[in-house]
Amino acid sequence: MRATNTGHFLIASDFDKTLSFNDSGLVLAEMLGVSNFEQKVDGLARSNLVQQGGELAYLIRHDPEFRGVRHEHLVEAGRRVGLKRGIAALAEFLAHGLEDCRFSFFVVSAAPRALVESALAGMVEPAHIFGTEFHYDPGTGEVSSITRVPAGYGKVAVLDELECRLGVTPDRTIYVGDGSSDVHVMLHVNRLDGYTIAVSENPYIAPIARRSILSDDALSVLVPVLEDIVGYDALAVRGLFERHGLQIQEWDKVTTDFVTIRETPGAPA
Numbered sequence: 001m002r003a004t005n006t007g008h009f010l011i012a013s014d015f016d017k018t019l020s021f022n023d024s025g026l027v028l029a030e031m032l033g034v035s036n037f038e039q040k041v042d043g044l045a046r047s048n049l050v051q052q053g054g055e056l057a058y059l060i061r062h063d064p065e066f067r068g069v070r071h072e073h074l075v076e077a078g079r080r081v082g083l084k085r086g087i088a089a090l091a092e093f094l095a096h097g098l099e100d101c102r103f104s105f106f107v108v109s110a111a112p113r114a115l116v117e118s119a120l121a122g123m124v125e126p127a128h129i130f131g132t133e134f135h136y137d138p139g140t141g142e143v144s145s146i147t148r149v150p151a152g153y154g155k156v157a158v159l160d161e162l163e164c165r166l167g168v169t170p171d172r173t174i175y176v177g178d179g180s181s182d183v184h185v186m187l188h189v190n191r192l193d194g195y196t197i198a199v200s201e202n203p204y205i206a207p208i209a210r211r212s213i214l215s216d217d218a219l220s221v222l223v224p225v226l227e228d229i230v231g232y233d234a235l236a237v238r239g240l241f242e243r244h245g246l247q248i249q250e251w252d253k254v255t256t257d258f259v260t261i262r263e264t265p266g267a268p269a
Contacts, residue, residue, distance in 0.1 A: 008102045009229065010168045011094060012159060014177040015109035015116050015131070018199050019218055021082040024111045024119070025056035028077040034065045051152030053110035053181030057132045060112070060143050070141040071114055071134075078118025086219035088123040093222065093244070101230055104166055106130065108158045110151035110181065130158045155185040170194055174229070176221050180204040197224055219246070 016023050029037035040063065041055045050058045059066045094103040106128045109116055113131030120129065130150050137144040150158050159173060170192035175185055178200040186196045186208050198209035199221065206212050211224040219241075226232040226240065234251070241248055 007100070007172055008104070008166065008168055009172045009174055010159070010162055010166055011103050011105045011174045011176070011225070012108045012155075012162070013105070013175075013221070014179075014182055015107055015111050015119075017178045018176060019084055019087055019107065020119065021084065021216075024077060024081050024115050025059075027080050028056070028069070028073065028115070029066075031073070031077055031080065032066065032069070051149070051154065051181075052183075053151035054132070054149045054154075056111065057134075057146050057149045057151070060134070061146055067142060069143060071136060072141075074112045074114040075118040078115040078121075081115070081119045083119060084216055084218045086217040087120065089244075089246075090218045090222065091124050093219070098226075098230060098240075104128075104162075104168070106162060108150050108155050108185075110149055110154070151181060152184050155182075156188045159185065159189070174225065177205065177209075178202060183208060195225075195229060197221055223248075223251070 013019060016025075025041070026037055029035075034040075037059075040059055044050055044055045044058060045052065060069050061067075091105055094105040097103055105124070107116060107120065107124055108130045109132075111131050113129060113133050116129050116131045117126050132146065132150065133148045134143045135145045135147055136142065148154070159175070162168070163170060163173060170189070171194055173189055173192070173194040174197065175182070175189045175194065176197045176199060177186060178198065179202050182198075183204055186198075186205065189196050190208065190210070196209045196211075198205045198212040199214065200206070201212070201214065211228065213220050213224060223237055226237045227234075232240070238248055
């Protein structure tokens with residue numbers, strides 16, 4: 001994406017391990033007393049039965065240990081999710097915009113929408129959150145069907161919907177994610193000249209993202225946005241943070257190569 005300081009940009013962020021420190025499904029499982037959540041997810045991933053990221057939705061609908069999940073369980077799990085610092089500040093900054101740049105910030109996650117809304121209450125408007133949606137049985141309150149899962153291609157569909165609604169062209173879409181479940185949407189955004197940011201060193205996603213940034217503070221994603229899109233240099237980025245009462249204490253720019261070397265059988269030592 002060519003650096004520019006004008007226009008309207010869509011910024012979409014994943015939730016689990018992007019705005020949070022842990023997987024919301026694991027939080028829900030621990031709350032319900034389900035001890036083998038990760039094994040269940042790994043089994044579904046190996047079977048390719050569901051799109052990556054949609055495992056929790058499948059378990060809630062079909063697994064006996066999760067079938068008792070109700071809306072109130074999702075809300076409570078959301079309250080227990082550990083969040084990164086600076087989410088409210090990030091949302092506020094993007095809402096105000098910068099010079100001739102205008103940003104629309106949305107959270108797009110395969111996690112249950114009720115859970116994400118609960119976790120981000122008071123920081124991100126519910127209308128700006130897309131997550132897995134369920135239909136609940138009016139008699140028991142249990143999940144009776146899944147109506148939408150923004151996982152895999154589902155995230156692409158959400159971005160297309162938002163671009164159309166906001167009048168934002170794909171080359172002005174920015175996506176922030178952390179793991180292999182974001183590969184599909186990142187490839188889509190890159191193909192249409194958008195901009196992608198990885199917030200982890202996941203070997204499947206780091207080589208795909210335009211930039212990678214590691215931090216415990218959600219505000220950190222502003223650094224590549226300010227540099228590569230708004231066109232600020234490092235000094236201007238630091239100055240902007242300081243004018244908002246913030247200070248970048250550590251900022252190490254590194255390039256990481258992922259290399260695997262194996263010895264060829266029969267090769268001379």
